[in-house]
Amino acid sequence: MTRFAVTRAIEGLIVLLVMSFVVYGLIGLMPGDPIDLMIASNPKLTSADAQRLRALYGLDRPILERYLNWLTAALQGDFGYSRAFARPVLELIGPRLVNTLVLMVASLTVALIVGLAAGLYAALHPRSLIDDLIGYLSFISISTPTFWLALLLMMLFSVVLGVLPASGMPVGADTGLGERLRHLILPVATLSLASAGGYTRYMRAAMIETLGQDFIRTARAKGASEMRVVLRHGLRNALIPVITVIALDFGALFSGALITETMFAYPGMGKAIYDAIMANDFNLALVTLLFATLTTLVGNFAADLGYAWLDPRISLAAGRAGT
Amino acid sequence: MNGAALLSVEGLVKHFPVQRSLFRLGRGTVVRAVNGVSFELRTGETLALVGETGCGKTTVARAVAMLYRPTTGRVRFRGQDMTRLRRRGLKAARRHIGLIFQDPLSSLNPRLSVARLIAEPLAIHGIGSSRQRRERAFELAAAVGIAIGDLDRHPHAFSGGQCQRIAIARALASDPALVIADEPVSSLDASIQSQVLNLLIDMKERRGLSYLFITHDIAVADAIADRVAVMYAGRIVEFGGRDEVFHHPVHPYTRALLDAVPQLGGDRGKARSEPTEPPSATSSPSGCPYHPRCPKAQALCKETMPDLTSPGGGGATLAACHFPD
Amino acid sequence: MTSLDPAAPTAEDEAVGATGAGMLLEVQGLEVTFPTTRGPLKAVDGVSYSIAAGQTLGVVGESGCGKSVAALAILGLLPPPGAVTAGQVLFAGADLVRLDRGALRRLRGDRLAMIFQDPLSALNPVVPIGDQVGETLVIHRQVAPSLARKEAAALLRRVGISDPDRRITEYPHQLSGGMRQRAVIAMAVACRPALLFADEPTTALDVTVQAQILDLLDELRADTGMAMQFISHNLAVVSRLADEVVVMYAGRIVERAPTNELFRHPAHPYTQALIDTVPVKGRRPLGSPPTKLASIPGQVADMRTAGPGCRFAARCPQAAYDCRAAEPPLREAGKNHWVACFRAAT
Incomplete structure (x- = not known):
């Protein structure tokens, strides 16, 4: 198990390194560098000044050299300064990252509870009225665009009923927990409703498939109660494919979070990424995009661990490779 | 029966690497499916390759047809070394090899009509016009007992036995010299098994075919084979005429295998089974791979792998055993 | 359609020491139906047999003959939408068909156990x-x-x-x-069951392993005194373990006899043909080239469209007019030997 985790962690680091180069290269290829923006905003700058500034920032060097310099600094924990916000990148990102993670984890939890429970119920009562109802609801959830759902919830709860705030989550740490939670409800509802439908469908399909397996018949032949058959023999096997799908969905959850953040003016990574790219803020854009990659990687990593924990065949296969 | 060698396999080895993670951290293991197999198949004979799960018999069959490229070793077919052939040469040589697999339904493309399925090898090798191919399909269908009226239907409309008839017709379409049949009757019911075996025997007599017949079922091999090769852990352990191998086995494994076959009626409750199990293909024991299960094993067996030789010198049977019967 | 065979429990089966009252399991006129798009399919159609304590009954037949479905029906494990539509199954004084789900569940795994063909998929x-x-x-x-x-x-x-x-x-x-x-x-x-249903338990195994498993089953049966219903398509495997054999064809029992009697004097043309067609080691004489085996022509007819007569009639070399007109009932062809055929000598 440890070996499995270490192997996956090393693979993740390699992916991250490759991604950092790709992202760095892509930003470097974007037309116009920060100095061009400076010139555009400050007509007093001469081309000689521009040359000097480029040399100062090292922008006249070949891209590979610039990348290696950035990488060396980054490995020492220095991710540079955000030009647009005039603050160190890490300091800027810290609280926003926490906000985004809170949003994602809360939404994922709600979506999993709702989705898995609904899927399980539907699988145990196939073709019943409630199964049909769950089916319709999940298809609505799958096909509703996140931004539209956000608008709809805002209309209902903020404008018509006036019970929940539509936007303006305070950034400061001094805000009370209750106030923060009130601001979280609508974004979390949006994001979790958008993914719960998918989870429901996966769970239903996986459970029905599992209940058709031979070992379920064996459990029944042993005289196991229906409860025991479903929970002890069915659920764990059904979760194995569901976990994979959720992991693959993690990227979608992240991008969903970015859209939701924008809709509710929620101060998270989404807004930071948007601002950084619009302002051609090299350092900030790089780090935020790498965080996006990292989130997806961590999601997959967690899924792999969950997978290995659920399915003894996985971790052991990897363990044997080492001998 | 004493024809020239149609197929000769020399020192065939096939190892499959087991791939690991994306960046191959950690060393991969190797599945040693076939570990040096040599035999000759004469024109007009049926050679049965028998053995239990994982003994490498199917891998040998696939390597002969070059569906797998052997790791080392040579496969001579009609005088040509198949392992040296590339695309076009191989395609031309394959025209003379017909293939029949175990699961008749999954080996037939469900989207093609029976007529097109049967004529498929002809289309692949560009033999005849489409009209001629259809006529040939008619002929073959009649020969294997598929009604002409059924030729425009699709495989799912047929039973397992009928599908295997279609597969046989397809294997014979390009007039092959050699037919490789991999467990062709194993998935069929008893009453259908004998029908299909009879068809194979019939086709062989009428068309002068040679069969490489892969089976785990001793009784089936006993019914159809001229000569028999018994495989164990990727090697041939006994090789000889059907009468000799099945009635006077010299290798202890062959003997155990024959003893394990249940007989019809009369031997109720006869206990004689051995307690051990076949080895895994990833970790073979040293020396003779059969020694952990062998009642006659001695120190020599744990150290040295016996060669496939004629015990006592004179006989036609070959066995890979230090202490043959 | 149901042929309740009045003589089904061959109570006088002294060979296995059974008495009429001592039957462990009595199946009477069991009928299992699967609704299909082309009409109801009776996978098991009026099957009656019994097993005495400590006895092994072999059930032989080809795929689709109903041998596995009958066992699943007895244990209440039929896959939906299959259902028992007639008959009763007496076990320890209770009719398993009419027992409520909970009571049947408490018997399963305790007094009644079942093992299946593929051990890998049967295990979680x-x-x-x-x-x-x-x-x-x-x-x-x-x-x-x-x-x-x-x-x-x-x-x-x-x-x-x-x-x-x-x-x-x-x-x-x-x-x-x-x-x-x-x-x-x-x-x-x-839980030391009184009756073990073994459904093709060695079919997925290699022949040397098969022999070990057969030995083990027989040994356990002798040790614990449990009875066994051994289901297989393989006549030779069944003959190794069974005291008595039931041959099924297209949902019905066509013959039933003590094992040695069945193989020595098969009375039903289907049983005869089955014994003749199965490739058996040593049937081909020494020194002879591969020659054709005996075989049964045709294939099993669709039970939904079958006529009123014997279901084997279309493939039977001895079939006559009466075979297609009415279904032959099981009748005694010898001591403890029952056959459902008009042509069989009695």
Whole structure:
């Protein structure tokens, strides 16, 4: 198990390194560098000044050299300064990252509870009225665009009923927990409703498939109660494919979070990424995009661990490779 | 029966690497499916390759047809070394090899009509016009007992036995010299098994075919084979005429295998089974791979792998055993 | 359609020491129907037989003859939408067909056990072997799971698995095919059932392993005194274990006799043909080239469209007009020997 985790962690680091180069290269290829923006905003700058500034920032060097310099600094924990916000990148990102993670984890939890429970119920009562109802609801959830759902919830709860705030989550740490939670409800509802439908469908399909397996018949032949058959023999096997799908969905959850953040003016990574790219803020854009990659990687990593924990065949296969 | 060698396999080895993670951290293991197999198949004979799960018999069959490229070793077919052939040469040589697999339904493309399925090898090798191919399909269908009226239907409309008839017709379409049949009757019911075996025997007599017949079922091999090769852990352990191998086995494994076959009626409750199990293909024991299960094993067996030789010198049977019967 | 055979329990079967009152299982006129898009399919159509305590009954037939479905129906394990539509199954004084689900569930795994063809798929891939083997004890004997695991080790040792203390912590994929089937058998006999249904338990195994498993089953039966219904398509395998054999064709019993009697004097043309067509080692004479085997022409007719007569008539070399007009009832062809054929000598 440890070996499995270490192997996956090393693979993740390699992916991250490759991604950092790709992202760095892509930003470097974007037309116009920060100095061009400076010139555009400050007509007093001469081309000689521009040359000097480029040399100062090292922008006249070949891209590979610039990348290696950035990488060396980054490995020492220095991710540079955000030009647009005039603050160190890490300091800027810290609280926003926490906000985004809170949003994602809360939404994922709600979506999993709702989705898995609904899927399980539907699988145990196939073709019943409630199964049909769950089916319709999940298809609505799958096909509703996140931004539209956000608008709809805002209309209902903020404008018509006036019970929940539509936007303006305070950034400061001094805000009370209750106030923060009130601001979280609508974004979390949006994001979790958008993914719960998918989870429901996966769970239903996986459970029905599992209940058709031979070992379920064996459990029944042993005289196991229906409860025991479903929970002890069915659920764990059904979760194995569901976990994979959720992991693959993690990227979608992240991008969903970015859209939701924008809709509710929620101060998270989404807004930071948007601002950084619009302002051609090299350092900030790089780090935020790498965080996006990292989130997806961590999601997959967690899924792999969950997978290995659920399915003894996985971790052991990897363990044997080492001998 | 004493024809020239149609197929000769020399020192065939096939190892499959087991791939690991994306960046191959950690060393991969190797599945040693076939570990040096040599035999000759004469024109007009049926050679049965028998053995239990994982003994490498199917891998040998696939390597002969070059569906797998052997790791080392040579496969001579009609005088040509198949392992040296590339695309076009191989395609031309394959025209003379017909293939029949175990699961008749999954080996037939469900989207093609029976007529097109049967004529498929002809289309692949560009033999005849489409009209001629259809006529040939008619002929073959009649020969294997598929009604002409059924030729425009699709495989799912047929039973397992009928599908295997279609597969046989397809294997014979390009007039092959050699037919490789991999467990062709194993998935069929008893009453259908004998029908299909009879068809194979019939086709062989009428068309002068040679069969490489892969089976785990001793009784089936006993019914159809001229000569028999018994495989164990990727090697041939006994090789000889059907009468000799099945009635006077010299290798202890062959003997155990024959003893394990249940007989019809009369031997109720006869206990004689051995307690051990076949080895895994990833970790073979040293020396003779059969020694952990062998009642006659001695120190020599744990150290040295016996060669496939004629015990006592004179006989036609070959066995890979230090202490043959 | 149901042919309730009045003489079905061959009570006088002295060869196996059974008495009429002592029958462990009595199946009478069992009928199992699957609704299909092309009409109802009677997979089992009026089947009657009985098993005495400690006896092994072999049930032989080709795929689709209803041999497995009948066993699943008896245990209440029919896959939906299949259902028992007629008949009764008497076991220990109760009719299993009419028993409520809970009561039948309490019998399953305790007094009645079943093992299946493919041991790998029959075992839960994510539960350790020990937990699976001990589970029947947890369910029926209220044994604590930790204790059940210990008990499982003893059971594994009993079925010939070496190093059972290590094996109970392992998962099905870590065991070889033969060991898996041993584990499945250990699981089935944990509560010492009175009757074990074995559905093709060796079909997925190699021949040397098959011989071991057959020996094990016979040994367990002799030790515990349990009865066994052994279902197989393989006549030779059945003849190895069974005291008495039932031959099924297209949902019906066509012949039933003590094992040796059946193989020596098969009375039904289908049984005769089956015995003649099965490739048997040594049937082809020494020194002869491969020659054609006897074979049964045609294939099993669709039971939904079959006429009123004998279902084997279309493939039967002896069929006459009366065979197609009415279904032959099971009648006595010898001592304890029953056959459903007009042509059979009695």
